[in-house]
Amino acid sequence: MPFSPALRVAGFGTSIFTEITQLAALHNAVDLSTGFPDHDGPELVKDAAIDAIRAGKNQYALSHGTIDLRRAIADHARRFYRQEVNLDTEVTVTNGAAEALHSVMDGLVNPGDEVIVLEPYYEVYAPNVIMAGGVPRFVPLRPTRLTTQGASIEWTIDPDELTAAFNDRTRAIIVNTPHNPTGKIFTAGELEAIAALCQKWNVIAITDEVYEHITFDGARHTRLATLPGMTERAVTISSMSKTFSFTGWRIGWIIAPPDLTAAVRLAHQFVLDCSATPMQHGAASALFLDDDYFSGLAADYQLKRDHLAASLRDAGFAVSLPSAGFFIMAGIEPLGWNDDVAMCKHLAAEIGVAAIPPSAFYSEANKRLGKAFIRFAFCKTMETLQAARARLVKLRR
Numbered sequence: 001m002p003f004s005p006a007l008r009v010a011g012f013g014t015s016i017f018t019e020i021t022q023l024a025a026l027h028n029a030v031d032l033s034t035g036f037p038d039h040d041g042p043e044l045v046k047d048a049a050i051d052a053i054r055a056g057k058n059q060y061a062l063s064h065g066t067i068d069l070r071r072a073i074a075d076h077a078r079r080f081y082r083q084e085v086n087l088d089t090e091v092t093v094t095n096g097a098a099e100a101l102h103s104v105m106d107g108l109v110n111p112g113d114e115v116i117v118l119e120p121y122y123e124v125y126a127p128n129v130i131m132a133g134g135v136p137r138f139v140p141l142r143p144t145r146l147t148t149q150g151a152s153i154e155w156t157i158d159p160d161e162l163t164a165a166f167n168d169r170t171r172a173i174i175v176n177t178p179h180n181p182t183g184k185i186f187t188a189g190e191l192e193a194i195a196a197l198c199q200k201w202n203v204i205a206i207t208d209e210v211y212e213h214i215t216f217d218g219a220r221h222t223r224l225a226t227l228p229g230m231t232e233r234a235v236t237i238s239s240m241s242k243t244f245s246f247t248g249w250r251i252g253w254i255i256a257p258p259d260l261t262a263a264v265r266l267a268h269q270f271v272l273d274c275s276a277t278p279m280q281h282g283a284a285s286a287l288f289l290d291d292d293y294f295s296g297l298a299a300d301y302q303l304k305r306d307h308l309a310a311s312l313r314d315a316g317f318a319v320s321l322p323s324a325g326f327f328i329m330a331g332i333e334p335l336g337w338n339d340d341v342a343m344c345k346h347l348a349a350e351i352g353v354a355a356i357p358p359s360a361f362y363s364e365a366n367k368r369l370g371k372a373f374i375r376f377a378f379c380k381t382m383e384t385l386q387a388a389r390a391r392l393v394k395l396r397r
């Protein structure tokens, strides 16, 4: 008799992404599905990690991170957000944002606590809440057409739905801004409304800000932790993956006030022990790169966004430009499709381009909200984007 999985994970299932990835490999599809760059980050940062290895910095680090990296994280918070952070009591280095999310849930959520998850959501949120014994409470972002005919879409939360989700069992809310997959940057008004509800119900605000530096057309990301009354209840998560294109280094971090940090570290020490020491040295050098690096990153991704948007429009998709991140949610209805999963399979097998069906990022009850879109990633080289363009035109024929 085979052993069955533990009850806490038995319901998770295998994701649609695995199926699409297999189809894409079978048909040698151009991969615009995965949210990782097909190019490396800065050479200088690689050199810093290599130098650390050669200099013998190869043993365990402190569980909450090397002092150099925590100093760099605190300095970055001051430089970009005027946020003052104590590097001893308020910063924890993690194995990417993904482990940060896991340790935050394990450290802060009690069995039966509700955690508000705004959907579509990065796929680890709900499983992490469930593994901690909590209950995800979903509030959807809805695609709202800005004009009756136009392709222009804004993803909005219904303020009444959000208000109704808070109650005395609510322990935390997870806010991903800038947002994957919609490319939305939460507005000051939306963040203020979330902050007010968190304060009213004594709720912890967990923000996932891994796309913080990839913003377009002059739009700026606001850190929820810096809003009045939020310092004592905000847990800010970010990482090396998207800003520096080193997704495989697995370096992320958490900034939170001392009481929340202490709780999270209790979990983190037994989930991970510590992150890879030489990569932490590389990461510290990355966070000290000058401002031109960060503005250059956004400018480069804006060109790629515009290139992919043009290809998708020419192929017949309805395209609304994202304000941030590196994904486009393209509307499939003008092409005669209304099922994102079926369209993604067709795209991979018949057209030779891999993309992700966003209904996978919604809970069962709200899957239909994602069905009329497909998520394409543009964190790819221009050559990859051009190869995709050449194939996408076949949709028109």
Ligand SMILES: Cc1ncc(COP(=O)(O)O)c(C=O)c1O
Residues within 6 Å of the ligand: 035, 095, 096, 097, 098, 099, 122, 176, 180, 208, 210, 238, 239, 240, 241, 247, 251, 252
């Ligand atoms: C919203 C969001 N958060 C977190 C992550 C994972 O970040 P990391 O590589 O630092 O674990 C991703 C990766 O796709 C993401 O899109």
